[in-house]
Amino acid sequence: MPELPEVETVARGLRLPLEGQRLAEVEVRVPALRWPLPRGLARRLTGRQVLSVGRRAKYLLIALDRDEVLLAHLGMSGRILLVPAGEERAPEPHDHIVLRTEAGSEIRFNDARRFGMVDLVPQPALEEHRLLAGLGPEPLGNAFSGPMLAAALEGKATPIKAALLDQRVVAGLGNIYVSEALFEAGIAPRRLARSVQGERAERLARAIKSVLHRAIAAGGSSLRDYVQTSGELGYFQHQWAVYGKEGEPCPGCTCGKGVRRMVQSGRSTFYCAVRQR
DNA sequence: ACGAGAACCTGTTTGC
DNA sequence: TGCAAACAGGTTCTCG
Numbered sequence: 001m002p003e004l005p006e007v008e009t010v011a012r013g014l015r016l017p018l019e020g021q022r023l024a025e026v027e028v029r030v031p032a033l034r035w036p037l038p039r040g041l042a043r044r045l046t047g048r049q050v051l052s053v054g055r056r057a058k059y060l061l062i063a064l065d066r067d068e069v070l071l072a073h074l075g076m077s078g079r080i081l082l083v084p085a086g087e088e089r090a091p092e093p094h095d096h097i098v099l100r101t102e103a104g105s106e107i108r109f110n111d112a113r114r115f116g117m118v119d120l121v122p123q124p125a126l127e128e129h130r131l132l133a134g135l136g137p138e139p140l141g142n143a144f145s146g147p148m149l150a151a152a153l154e155g156k157a158t159p160i161k162a163a164l165l166d167q168r169v170v171a172g173l174g175n176i177y178v179s180e181a182l183f184e185a186g187i188a189p190r191r192l193a194r195s196v197q198g199e200r201a202e203r204l205a206r207a208i209k210s211v212l213h214r215a216i217a218a219g220g221s222s223l224r225d226y227v228q229t230s231g232e233l234g235y236f237q238h239q240w241a242v243y244g245k246e247g248e249p250c251p252g253c254t255c256g257k258g259v260r261r262m263v264q265s266g267r268s269t270f271y272c273a274v275r276q277r
Numbered sequence: 278a279c280g281a282g283a284a285c286c287t288g289t290t291t292g293c
Numbered sequence: 294t295g296c297a298a299a300c301a302g303g304t305t306c307t308c309g
Contacts, residue, residue, distance in 0.1 A: 002302065002303085003302060003303090006302075034304080058303080073303080075302095075304080076302060076304090077286085077287075077302085077303095111286095112287050112288060113288080113301090114286055114287080115285070115286070115303060116303090117304090156280095157279080158279085158280060162281090175301090175302060175303085177302090243302095265280085265281060266282065266283085267301095267303095268301090
């Protein structure tokens with residue numbers, strides 16, 4: 001589920017129910033996700049006030065009073081479910097962490113596969129946190145550009161597909177948006193990263209920004225459903241050009257061959273063999 | 278040092 | 294229909 005646009009959508013959806021609220025009750029129902037949860041997490045969170053909800057790469061950053069930040073990653077299958085104040089809903093399987101605010105709404109972290117991660121970090125140490133320290137630039141940040149991307153790809157002997165999944169190169173892209181961005185930029189997924197320079201890097205940086213912006217806009221339009229019901233993908237899935245479209249005609253392309261699927265380092269890549277070079 | 282593949286889990290879809 | 298295999302939006306670890 002969660003690449004940058006999905007996490008951004010979740011962060012936006014959590015602002016209203018969480019910001020300014022005190023956590024009246026906290027339940028931690030599993031000992032570990034990907035790693036053991038911080039000791040005494042429920043106790044340490046109870047009574048704390050939420051100052052703000054933000055995002056870095058695919059991480060949710062929930063800033064608390066007393067200078068601590070709740071850091072959360074949704075892994076592959078993680079979702080945030082919101083139960084509005086006044087509604088009762090029995091805990092469902094894999095509802096691992098449940099936060100209840102003073103106002104009565106419930107925020108649940110549900111993650112069937114438990115690839116997600118949660119940590120509680122002192123604010124001053126946030127940037128050096130082992131999960132955040134090595135992250136590359138935010139693709140939607142002002143600093144991110146063709147030349148910056150070109151520099152990050154320089155000398156890399158790996159396919160561009162794999163390089164873009166590397167969070168040290170750019171932070172926040174995942175398997176879906178890499179396929180989409182490469183299609184939009186007209187770059188073949190197998191092309192070596194080091195050969196993406198100059199105008200190609202420029203096109204790719206632009207495509208990345210454009211795809212992410214459009215996905216966030218679509219996620220935003222389905223924001224309530226997204227957070228409240230199941231955490232499923234927002235409406236952007238209806239706008240995918242190639243992802244999951246093997247055999248279908250590629251949009252705006254007259255190649256007649258349709259979208260192809262291949263496997264690169266164990267993961268599906270969708271592309272047009274004619275338009276992407 | 279770098280890149281490819283395995284490993285971590287469970288749920289759903291696909292194929293025989 | 295039933296069952297097994299393949300596959301799923303991520304990251305880290307190991308090995309060559």
